[in-house]
Each structure stands twice: as C-alpha cells, then as structure tokens.
Amino acid sequence: MANLHILDHPLIQHKLSLIRDKNTGSKDFRDLVEEVAMLMAYEVTRDFSLQDVEIETPVAMATTKMISGRKVGLVPILRAGLGMVAGMLRLIPAAKVGHVGLYRDPETLKPVEYYCKLPPDVEERDLIVIDPMLATGGSASAAITFLKQRGARNIKLMCLIAAPEGVEAVDRVHPDVDIFVAAVDKHLNEHGYIVPGLGDAGDRLFGTK
Numbered sequence: 697m698a699n700l701h702i703l704d705h706p707l708i709q710h711k712l713s714l715i716r717d718k719n720t721g722s723k724d725f726r727d728l729v730e731e732v733a734m735l736m737a738y739e740v741t742r743d744f745s746l747q748d749v750e751i752e753t754p755v756a757m758a759t760t761k762m763i764s765g766r767k768v769g770l771v772p773i774l775r776a777g778l779g780m781v782a783g784m785l786r787l788i789p790a791a792k793v794g795h796v797g798l799y800r801d802p803e804t805l806k807p808v809e810y811y812c813k814l815p816p817d818v819e820e821r822d823l824i825v826i827d828p829m830l831a832t833g834g835s836a837s838a839a840i841t842f843l844k845q846r847g848a849r850n851i852k853l854m855c856l857i858a859a860p861e862g863v864e865a866v867d868r869v870h871p872d873v874d875i876f877v878a879a880v881d882k883h884l885n886e887h888g889y890i891v892p893g894l895g896d897a898g899d900r901l902f903g904t905k
Contacts, residue, residue, distance in 0.1 A: 700863055701876045703739050708732055712856065712878050716894045722903040726779055729828060729901065732856060732878060733783035740824060740854055740876050741768075741788065769794055769821040773839050774811065776898040777827045780854070784826070792821070796839045807838035812846075819847035828897035830858035830877065831890050833865025840870050856897075857881055859890045 714720055715728045747764035750757060768788050772778050774797040781793060797811030815821060825839055830853070840851055851873050853866060858877040861884050866875060881890050889895070899905055 697863065697867060699867060699871065699874045700880075701739065701874060702880060703736055703876060703878050705735060705739075708735050708878050711735075715856065716892065718895065720900075722900060725900045729779045729856070729897075730783035733780035733826070733854075734786050735783075736854060736876060736878065737784045737787045740852060767817065767821040768792070769815050769818060769823045771796055771814070771823055771825045771839070771843065773798065773825065773827040773835055776829065776901060777825075779828065779897070779901040780826045780856075784824070794818070794823075796825075796842060798835050798838055800834070807834050809838070809842055812842060814843070814846060818843065819849060821848070822850045823848050823852070825851060825853045826855070827853075828856045828901075829890060829893070830855040830862035830866065830875070831884060831888055832859075833862035836862070837866050837869045840866070840873055852876060857890055857893060859884045859893075862890075 711728050711732045715725060744766050745764045746761040748759050749762045751760055768791040770781055770784055770791050771794045772781050774795055785791060792815040794814035795811060798807045799810055801808050823843060827836060830836055836853055843851055853873055854876045856878050858880050860880060863875060863880060881893055883891055885891050
C-alpha cells in the first residue's frame with residue numbers, strides 16, 4: 697500500500713514496546729506516548745520543502761535552509777489523541793491545534809461528530825490527524841471526512857499502532873491520505889481491540905477504566 701508508512705526507527709520501536717507493556721503506569725505511558733509522537737514527527741514532516749535564507753553567524757554571512765512557509769495544523773481525535781500533541785508541538789511549535797470529537801451511535805454504529813474546533817485557515821494548512829490507535833478505521837475516516845467538508849485539502853494520519861482492517865478502511869475511503877504508523881499488528885479481536893495492541897490508549901493515558 698503506497699500511502700502506508702511504517703516508522704521502524706530503533707528508538708520508536710523500543711519505546712513502543714514499553715508502551716505496550718501492561719505494567720507501564722499512566723505517568724510513564726503518557727511520557728512515552730509523547731516521546732514517540734515527537735520521534736514520529738520527524739518522518740511525518742520529511743516532505744516539507746526548504747528555501748534558502750541569508751543569516752549572519754558569529755563568523756560570517758551564510759546561505760542556509762529553512763522550511764518554506766508551511767502552515768501546519770495538528771488535529772487530535774478526542775480523547776486519546778491529546779496524548780500525542782505535546783510531543784509534536786515540541787518540534788513544530790508554530791502549529792495550530794484543532795480538535796475533533798466523535799462517538800459511535802449505538803444503533804447505526806456510525807461515528808457521530810460531537811465537537812469540532814479548527815484553525816480558521818484550515819484549507820491553507822497541512823493537517824496531521826493524530827490518534828494512538830487505528831483499529832476499525834471508522835473514527836479516523838470520519839474525522840478526515842469532516843476536515844475535507846470544511847475545506848481541508850492536505851491531510852496526513854499519524855497513529856502509534858494500526859490493525860490491517862483499519863489501514864484498509866481508511867485507504868478505501870481516503871486513498872489520498874498518507875498513513876504513518878509505528879506498527880501494524882495482527883488483527884482486531886471480537887471486541888474491536890487491536891491484537892496484540894496496547895489496550896485502551898485513552899484509559900491508560902488518563903488512568904480511567
């Protein structure tokens with residue numbers, strides 16, 4: 697799948713193993729998710745274009761490189777996506793942060809938007825939708841659809857762990873969206889959890905059950 701990018705850097709894979717461990721407590725879990733999100737941000741932004749700029753070092757004038765005016769927006773899917781925001785902002789501090797909240801209708805089983813707050817110039821920004829888990833793909837696909845309906849044109853999806861079912865679901869609806877993950881696991885179980893996965897990311901981030 698051409699738009700699927702698996703980020704296999706040793707530091708990412710090492711920290712992902714610690715995140716998966718059921719004995720990792722909420723504080724360490726939060727710290728690790730933030731760290732992995734920061735590391736993944738290097739690869740997600742690899743296609744940013746550069747421009748030449750003139751600066752003066754303490755020694756001489758120099759022509760160097762800077763990112764050429766890209767406007768970035770981070771869009772965490774509530775609530776678990778919040779755990780990845782701080783890490784990414786450490787590398788992209790000028791990024792604006794939007795939020796999308798979804799719940800699953802108990803009768804139709806389809807995602808329903810209950811909250812959406814985005815930068816006003818969303819159509820001009822490179823948006824990165826972030827969520828630790830890509831399970832069925834329903835929430836991610838719906839969030840991307842909502843963004844497109846509001847004028848977004850350049851969208852990427854970044855998750856820690858994905859199930860093959862979720863990757864296929866997003867690619868089927870949004871083949872134009874690049875998907876960045878640290879791992880693609882085996883499958884979903886009968887309860888919709890990724891196997892082996894890491895459990896419920898939101899509960900582990902915030903200490904709830």
